Amino acid sequence: MERPPFDLQRHYEARLTQVGQEVCGFDQNFSAQVQLAPIRFGDYQANGALAYGRFCQIHPRKIAQRLVDALRSEEEFSPALCDLQVAGGGFVNISLSSLALARWLAAYGDAHALRTGANELDGRIHVVDFSSPNSAKQMHVGHLRSLVLGDAICRILEFFGAKVIRDNHIGDWGTQFGILLRQIRLEGTDFEQLAPGSGLEALEELYRRGVQAVEESEEAAREAREELAALQSGDAPRLELWKRINAISYAAFQKIYDLCSVHFDLVLGESFYRDSVGRVFEELEKYGIAEKNGGALAVFFRNHGQFYEQPFLIRKADGASNYASTDLAAVLYRSEQLGADEIFYVVDARQQDHFQQLFLTVERWFEKTGYRLPGLHHISFGTVCGEDGKAIRTRSGEPIRLQQLFSEAIARARTIVEEKNPELDRESRDRIARAVGIGAVKYGDLSQNRSNNYLFSWDRMLAFNGNTAPYLQYALARLHAIARRAASENLSDGVDAMPPIQEGEERSLARKLLHFPTVLHQVLADLRPHLLCTYLYELAGEFSTFYAACRVIDGDRATTRRRLLLCDRTKTILGLGLELLGLEALDQM
């Protein structure tokens, strides 16, 4: 028997469009427009007849009926597999039979089978630039989004077959070093006392004082710029200090990354590009893309609707490079050395102008030089705001540090574990507390549409009920418990075919499982992991309802076997979904 298509929504879209055009005689203006249907209408619905009927002045119901009649002679649309109905003003509703549900579940029985269904990006090289904190400053809640969103996006791209290069583009070559070096010289800071891994708070304090000085005095600002220029031109003592500052910073960042299980393939930082910015300046000037303006080097977009009077500064008047300089050099490196087909920048929406201008500049530059232009994408996200509705910043007040947020989440989770499961050993309780606490925080961010700002709230970040990671983890833990019991009673041996699904809770759960590929394609289309969160929450909800209503391990062997298989598939998809979001799966909690 032929394997059913991985994503039925996609498949039906293609098939119905094809049958409409080739069998029914509809022209190129017809497309089936298949989408997931509300359950009251069936499993999938095709909306294309409404638009097409209007277009060719035929009643849409007639169009829909012609399509249904043509489909009925196709084997895959036979009554044994699905029911077709014309409804409303010309919708075509498709409802899968229990046999069709069972066949799909049989074909996609484990994570490996699911992965083979998703190969759109096989062999593509995708560079994802995310997290990218600034050296010498602690990460706070404002840094959460890039970190968890970036990690989830990497996992999703990898699932579809891409070779993903996770690049942490740390801000280690910018203005803050001028300010820091000046302040260190002024205060005579002793670095021997700042051991790697513990000195970041002291550095941050130093920086805070430095910023204050620079804001208050033009003289101090000039000195800081001079310090930076001296560092960037390779002054040895300053480079030595710079290295120490970075060692302290990187060690602190790594603790956070370890805690929430995020890893990088490359941690190059802006400084990595310090010797290649020269080539950028040279080429951009040579091809007339950049020009000197008031001492600085700038790219103008004089015919551009938005940027006609907003130039892109790529080198400061004092010769120092800036954010734009290193970003340009980084694109070149990622294209030439890493072979990037696509580059994703997971950076907040306030930098939209910067990235638009960066991309416009790169397009001109690569066109002139004939360099291979990768796809450039700014995966922007809204700002994390405080109670006042404004962005949480390092400078104003004391934002909540990531370390502090994660610690608090783990502590609260531990309290609950100890209350619910006092019989577990200490090691298990620790593991569960960590997975639940970190998971709740990650999910609190991931479950929201990235394009909106959101108010930081302890209540959301530390919620363990409702639409949260622990809800998903709990459902999965129950599925593991069922599997353990089935194994201990030797119930799970030799069952790989899928018996037809029964109506009611079983069917609702099975139907939801089949939506997984469609949701993944939606997530991939514009890299919005919150759609996967919503889906997994609904899936876990369907399972919980099923679990409350149906005894899985039941006296009746056929029932037990059918329900065990359904649980197995749910366990696979829920587990894979959690993995794609970067959330830890638990087998008990």
Add this chain to the structure above:
RNA sequence: GCUUUCGUAGUUCAAUGGACAGAACCGCGGUUUCCUAAACCGCUAAUCCCGGUUCGAGUCCGGGCGAAGGCGCCA
């Protein structure tokens, strides 16, 4: 001044131009001799305003109002 994003129940959030706008939290009520009650079941409540396009608009376009951002040497 120019410009970008956003505006949905009391609150925090969903909704590839489709049929009756979904959840969660909060509140109230119910469920456990049975595979984990971190669960399940039930009740109430919303598309900022005015136009336009469309068979169909929370979604697209125009104009208001409101919020947050960006705009030559910060990243």
